[in-house]
Amino acid sequence: MATRYLDDSLTLHTDTYEISMLQTYFEEGVADRHAVFELYFRDLPFHNGYAVFAGVERLIGYINQLRFSEADLEYLASLNQYSVGFLEYLRNFRFTGTIRAAREGDLVFNNEPVVQVEGMLADCQLVETALLNIVNYQTLVATKAARIRSAVGSDGIMESGSRRAQEMDAAIWGTRAAYIGGFDSTSNMRAGKIFGIPVSGTHAHSLVQTYRNDYDAFMAYARSHKDCIFLVDTYDTLQSGVPSAIRVAREMGDQINFFGVRIDSGDMAYISKQVRKQLDEAGFSNAKIYASNDLDEQTITNLKMQHAKIDVWGVGTKLITAYDQPALGVVYKLVSIEDEQGKMVDTIKLSSNAEKVTTPGKKQIWRITKRVDGKSEGDYVALADERPDQVDKLHMFHPTYTYINKNVSDFNARPVLIDIFNQGQQVYEIPTLMEIKKFAAEQLASLWSEYKRVLNPQIYPVDLSQKLWDHKQHVIDEVHAYVSSLKFNVEYTPSNKSVK
Ligand SMILES: Nc1ncnc2c1ncn2[C@@H]1O[C@H](COP(=O)(O)OP(=O)(O)OP(=O)(O)O)[C@@H](O)[C@H]1O
Numbered sequence: 160m161a162t163r164y165l166d167d168s169l170t171l172h173t174d175t176y177e178i179s180m181l182q183t184y185f186e187e188g189v190a191d192r193h194a195v196f197e198l199y200f201r202d203l204p205f206h207n208g209y210a211v212f213a214g215v216e217r218l219i220g221y222i223n224q225l226r227f228s229e230a231d232l233e234y235l236a237s238l239n240q241y242s243v244g245f246l247e248y249l250r251n252f253r254f255t256g257t258i259r260a261a262r263e264g265d266l267v268f269n270n271e272p273v274v275q276v277e278g279m280l281a282d283c284q285l286v287e288t289a290l291l292n293i294v295n296y297q298t299l300v301a302t303k304a305a306r307i308r309s310a311v312g313s314d315g316i317m318e319s320g321s322r323r324a325q326e327m328d329a330a331i332w333g334t335r336a337a338y339i340g341g342f343d344s345t346s347n348m349r350a351g352k353i354f355g356i357p358v359s360g361t362h363a364h365s366l367v368q369t370y371r372n373d374y375d376a377f378m379a380y381a382r383s384h385k386d387c388i389f390l391v392d393t394y395d396t397l398q399s400g401v402p403s404a405i406r407v408a409r410e411m412g413d414q415i416n417f418f419g420v421r422i423d424s425g426d427m428a429y430i431s432k433q434v435r436k437q438l439d440e441a442g443f444s445n446a447k448i449y450a451s452n453d454l455d456e457q458t459i460t461n462l463k464m465q466h467a468k469i470d471v472w473g474v475g476t477k478l479i480t481a482y483d484q485p486a487l488g489v490v491y492k493l494v495s496i497e498d499e500q501g502k503m504v505d506t507i508k509l510s511s512n513a514e515k516v517t518t519p520g521k522k523q524i525w526r527i528t529k530r531v532d533g534k535s536e537g538d539y540v541a542l543a544d545e546r547p548d549q550v551d552k553l554h555m556f557h558p559t560y561t562y563i564n565k566n567v568s569d570f571n572a573r574p575v576l577i578d579i580f581n582q583g584q585q586v587y588e589i590p591t592l593m594e595i596k597k598f599a600a601e602q603l604a605s606l607w608s609e610y611k612r613v614l615n616p617q618i619y620p621v622d623l624s625q626k627l628w629d630h631k632q633h634v635i636d637e638v639h640a641y642v643s644s645l646k647f648n649v650e651y652t653p654s655n656k657s658v659k
């Protein structure tokens with residue numbers, strides 16, 4: 160039987176190829192070359208007009224614990240692929256890199272760096288998998304949550320997806336991301352405990368099934384709780400569930416806070432209207448109607464169009480699993496590397512698909528807003544040494560369709576990437592979750608509504624500075640010159656042309 164090792168660190172939460180590359184860098188003496196990697200995604204998720212960035216808290220926790228434990232080293236040694244010298248190097252490994260990232264809750268867009276890792280090549284390479292893993296999931300769920308928030312308007316939304324999440328970590332970090340993106344509460348007690356997210360809940364069908372009738376179940380619940388929301392659809396919502404809830408509310412009077420009822424099946428437009436009528440006629444017009452059952456932004460929008468009488472929405476599966484797009488497609492690319500002479504050289508990955516050609520060089524994103532109303536003009540991606548905040552006028556143009564362009568003046572330029580780690584030391588203090596949530600809401604408020612609509616939003620401009628654009632063309636030309644100088648004499652045929 161295979162030996163089991165202690166799961167005592169997250170450091171091997173990385174792909175095998177990262178460790179294999181580290182061994183090459185170490186053996187070849189390039190592990191401490193200075194490098195810059197950037198993390199970005201190529202397309203916005205859910206055909207949305209923006210993404211809500213999340214993942215920094217987990218990233219910080221991961222980086223702060225990053226060292227190889229004895230169990231990690233023993234396991235690596237057991238693979239018989241790594242030299243004794245390399246394992247010794249890993250034993251002494253400490254992360255000394257600099258990490259810049261967008262703030263949690265900030266809006267981010269496709270084709271711009273949202274995390275940047277700078278430092279020794281080995282340090283930057285090792286963290287690739289975990290960083291992608293964290294940002295991919297949390298940003299997806301925060302974005303999905305923002306879409307659901309925009310569908311419900313100012314109604315309450317409770318997150319209740321733990322049972323359907325892709326394992327326990329996803330439930331916890333997913334509900335945190337959902338809270339940032341606009342949810343009000345979670346059903347997950349552990350998330351309440353560790354993050355301070357408000358918890359909320361009703362009860363399950365099993366309570367009613369235990370008593371085998373609605374009235375006895377609601378009465379039992381009411382005797383043991385002050386705040387009551389009764390789930391009314393176990394047998395028959397209109398014939399039994401709601402009348403039983405009303406009877407219990409009347410009999411218990413001031414002994415309980417009858418907050419309302421939850422419906423979890425059937426035609427929710429029709430049923431909610433009937434339930435509203437029953438509650439109003441019984442004098443419980445303040446009692447709210449809670450609804451759940453595979454809800455997402457599309458169904459909620461549709462229910463609102465049908466004037467469903469729903470006050471609070473419970474959303475689980477479709478949020479926590481990012482059901483309609485379970486991967487953001489984040490990538491992590493080397494944009495600059497120190498050469499043999501100690502000079503930084505900006506690098507590129509070419510592709511026959513223009514969208515997939517990487518943009519070389521260490522960058523900063525500048526969020527451009529008009530001073531007059533604080534509204535968004537677009538993002539301006541520039542080389543790290545450019546200062547668009549110190550000029551009066553900016554020429555912004557589409558990086559592919561350059562005839563789409565505009566001159567912007569009287570603007571504010573805010574750097575989106577901020578320092579999280581400086582040479583291995585955490586320099587960023589994480590705001591409270593409430594502050595992050597508030598920040599996200601403020602950023603959304605500054606975005607024109609055309610970019611925020613759930614269906615077919617306008618495309619938000621993510622432009623390159625002239626200097627960066629020119630630089631990219633220059634690096635592309637250099638690579639083309641290099642490739643044509645090669646003397647391999649390969650004959651391209653349609654079949655081998657497509658081989659990567
Ligand atoms: N009026 C409505 N308009 C649009 N979608 C609705 C409406 N009412 C319910 N839905 C949605 O339709 C989906 C399926 O509901 P359906 O009534 O078919 O099954 P159900 O009520 O879940 O049945 P079950 O008793 O098995 O739970 C759910 O996602 C629900 O949110």
Ligand SMILES: O=P(O)(O)OC[C@H]1O[C@H](OP(=O)(O)OP(=O)(O)O)[C@H](O)[C@@H]1O
Binds near residue numbers: 319320451453474476
């Ligand atoms: O529909 P979702 O958006 O995924 O929200 C979570 C679901 O989990 C519960 O159902 P489940 O059948 O698991 O348990 P129950 O007996 O409490 O209804 C709840 O009633 C919701 O329908």
Ligand SMILES: O=C(O)c1cccnc1
Binds near residue numbers: 320362
């Ligand atoms: O409290 C609720 O209503 C709840 C909790 C978990 C899953 N579905 C609903």
